[in-house]
Amino acid sequence: MTQARPSPHAAVTDPVRAGYARYAQQAERWLGRYQQQGGRVFCGAGCFACCNMPIRVSLAEALIMTAALTPEQARAVEAHARAAVANARTARSDEQYVQRHRDEVGYCPILNRETGGCSQYDARPTRCRDTFSAFPATYCESGTLERMTRREQAEYRREVARTPGTDGELHFIAPLEHLSEPVWVAASRAMRQSWGLEVWGDFWLLTTLGADSRFMSAVSQGNARAAWQIASGRGLAHRMLLEME
Numbered sequence: 001m002t003q004a005r006p007s008p009h010a011a012v013t014d015p016v017r018a019g020y021a022r023y024a025q026q027a028e029r030w031l032g033r034y035q036q037q038g039g040r041v042f043c044g045a046g047c048f049a050c051c052n053m054p055i056r057v058s059l060a061e062a063l064i065m066t067a068a069l070t071p072e073q074a075r076a077v078e079a080h081a082r083a084a085v086a087n088a089r090t091a092r093s094d095e096q097y098v099q100r101h102r103d104e105v106g107y108c109p110i111l112n113r114e115t116g117g118c119s120q121y122d123a124r125p126t127r128c129r130d131t132f133s134a135f136p137a138t139y140c141e142s143g144t145l146e147r148m149t150r151r152e153q154a155e156y157r158r159e160v161a162r163t164p165g166t167d168g169e170l171h172f173i174a175p176l177e178h179l180s181e182p183v184w185v186a187a188s189r190a191m192r193q194s195w196g197l198e199v200w201g202d203f204w205l206l207t208t209l210g211a212d213s214r215f216m217s218a219v220s221q222g223n224a225r226a227a228w229q230i231a232s233g234r235g236l237a238h239r240m241l242l243e244m245e
């Protein structure tokens with residue numbers, strides 16, 4: 001019988017996996033109560049308009065995706081990371097960065113465009129787990145809110161304000177985002193304890209660097225400077241997309 005090899009990064013990934021499992025239970029209970037009280041959730045299988053948003057993760061989370069990818073997916077994720085870096089280098093504002101990420105860098109390469117499903121559902125990061133919409137997906141699409149007339153925007157804001165579960169400004173369900181905070185805390189603590197260093201940043205960039213043994217060796221030794229130089233040597237360092245503290 002072949003035994004699965006233990007993950008070299010289990011000390012940081014196991015607490016995150018445990019956090020994902022707890023989150024799933026808590027979110028299911030919360031959603032059950034919300035829907036019983038008449039709340040509506042529009043997310044479902046095959047809905048993917050949110051899969052072109054930038055995603056910030058911890059390296060602890062990214063390593064879970066790194067371990068799950070096929071070689072072909074890893075190449076596509078690296079290409080996506082390089083496009084994100086190119087966007088960060090030339091964006092004149094955070095708003096432009098986000099808009100161009102959605103419109104030009106485009107959909108996450110882990111998305112199965114035929115089914116509209118996530119091809120690595122069990123390894124998807126927190127942000128993909130805790131984003132739920134109280135409005136139909138068209139409101140999640142890039143440009144929808146920006147294209148609205150002033151009158152439509154005012155109506156949107158009124159509708160959001162009367163919809164339970166939103167933060168009063170956007171149509172996403174805020175308590176389900178707050179429920180995932182323990183996952184971020186667990187990742188932060190595990191990285192600090194294991195490496196003496198926290199690494200956060202762009203999901204695709206960290207998923208790519210997670211497979212780089214030199215980068216991971218520098219991180220494991222708590223050597224942020226060496227890790228940065230290795231990422232930089234590969235053209236994968238940008239202060240917006242790679243944070244080490």
Ligand code: SF4
Binds near residue numbers: 050135
């Ligand atoms: S957040 Fe929006 S786009 Fe994403 S799954 Fe939910 S409804 Fe669909």
Ligand code: SF4
Binds near residue numbers: 110118119124125
């Ligand atoms: S990891 Fe999966 S759920 Fe998250 S953005 Fe990519 S395809 Fe969508």
